[in-house]
Amino acid sequence: xxxxxxxxxxxxxxxxxxxxxxxxxxxxxxxxxxxxxxxxxxxxxxxxxxxxxxxxxxxxxxxxxxxxxxxxxxxxxxxxxxxxxxxxxxxxxxxxxxxxxxxxxxxxxxxxxxxxxxxxxxxxxxxxxxxxxxxxxxxxxxxxxxxxxxxxxxxxxxxxxxxxxxxxxxxxxxxxxxxxxxxxxxxxxxxxxxxxxxxxxxxxxxxxxxxxxxxxxxxxxxxxxxxxxxxxxxxxxxxxx
Numbered sequence: 532x533x534x535x536x537x538x539x540x541x542x543x544x545x546x547x548x549x550x551x552x553x554x555x556x557x558x559x560x561x562x563x564x565x566x567x568x569x570x571x572x573x574x575x576x577x578x579x580x581x582x583x584x585x586x587x588x589x590x591x592x593x594x595x596x597x598x599x600x601x602x603x604x605x606x607x608x609x610x611x612x613x614x615x616x617x618x619x620x621x622x623x624x625x626x627x628x629x630x631x632x633x634x635x636x637x638x639x640x641x642x643x644x645x646x647x648x649x650x651x652x653x654x655x656x657x658x659x660x661x662x663x664x665x666x667x668x669x670x671x672x673x674x675x676x677x678x679x680x681x682x683x684x685x686x687x688x689x690x691x692x693x694x695x696x697x698x699x700x701x702x703x704x705x706x707x708x709x710x711x712x713x714x715x716x717x718x719x720x721x722x723x724x725x726x727x728x729x730x731x732x733x734x735x736x737x738x739x740x741x742x743x744x745x746x747x748x749x750x751x752x753x754x755x756x757x758x759x760x761x762x763x764x765x766x767x768x769x770x771x772x
Contacts (some may be wrong), residue, residue, distance in 0.1 A: 551715070558600040560632065562608035563597050565737060569636035573644055573751040574627045579661070579742040588745040588746065588759045595637035602628045608705070622755040627750040641751045645762065647744045656735040657742040659728040664741055667734060674711040678719070679736035689742050697736065700729045 545766040566572070577585070589597055598605060604623040610616030612642045628634075637644060665725065670679040674697070675686040689697070693713045698704045702717050719737075734741060 537593070555601060555604045558598060558604050559608045561596075561618060561695050562598060562605060565636040566609070566621070567597075569596065569638055571637045571639060571641055571644065571751060572621075572624065572682040572753075573635040573637065573641065574624060574632055574749045575635060575648065576630065576632045576747045577744070578746045578747065578750055579655060579657075580631065581653070581655055584655075584744045586649065587653075591636070591651075592637065592639075592644075595635055595639065599633040599741045602630070602632065602765060605634055618754065618757065620752055620759055622754045623759040625751060627759075630750060641748075641753065642753075645748050648748055651746060653744040654740040655742045655744055656740055657726055657731050659726055659731045661726050661731065661742055662720055663720040663724050663730075665720075665727055665739075666722050667737075669702070669713060669717045669719060669737070671713045671716045673707075673714055674702075676737070678733075678739070680737070682738065693736070699731065700733050700736075702733070707715060 585597075587600075603729065606628045608617075609621040609625050609628075611625045612622050616622040635644065666679070673683075674689045675681070675683060676689050677686050680686075689711045690709060691706060691709050694704055694706050697711065702713065704711050704713055719733045720726060724730075727733070750757050750761045751761055
């Protein structure tokens, strides 16, 4: 006879919190602890997010603490009103915590941090969904390994083994005497066009980097002044949607 579900005993000590909630609580606590430890708090935005480069930032700023997480949790940890803010002035900083932003707590002066981020720019390959900042056209004839970015004498023909790959990515190629061939030029992408997966793959195959990972300071607070300073945004072209 099957056992009645009514008699099933569930031990409350065996239940665990959801990982997402635990992470949020850890983020909340860590941010509040950092407020009393570091004299500078910087809100920054990231363009063309790449975890590899973000790890470089963490390594090079090893005396600081960098947080990425839910913006509502980060804002709540600092205090969103003058009554709930952890330190005077912090609630004004929370108005800038929205979108793809993070927090950086540091013993360094704001000027030093901004100079560091101004120099920290890494080129990378664009991903699907990025907006192309260039026109990229592969000339007719023998397809070269860099897709016509260099004069033919400074480049080498694309490996014949890649012919099926580029054809699968939309290029109307064929093999002629063991070389990848185009009967007419092929437009991979146009400036301002949002890239699909095939276009992004072709740009990478031809070695054309069109994305830049960069960190842009948005605003900062210092324990000394207890005031928030908004950083003027430089005029730069957005390279990814």
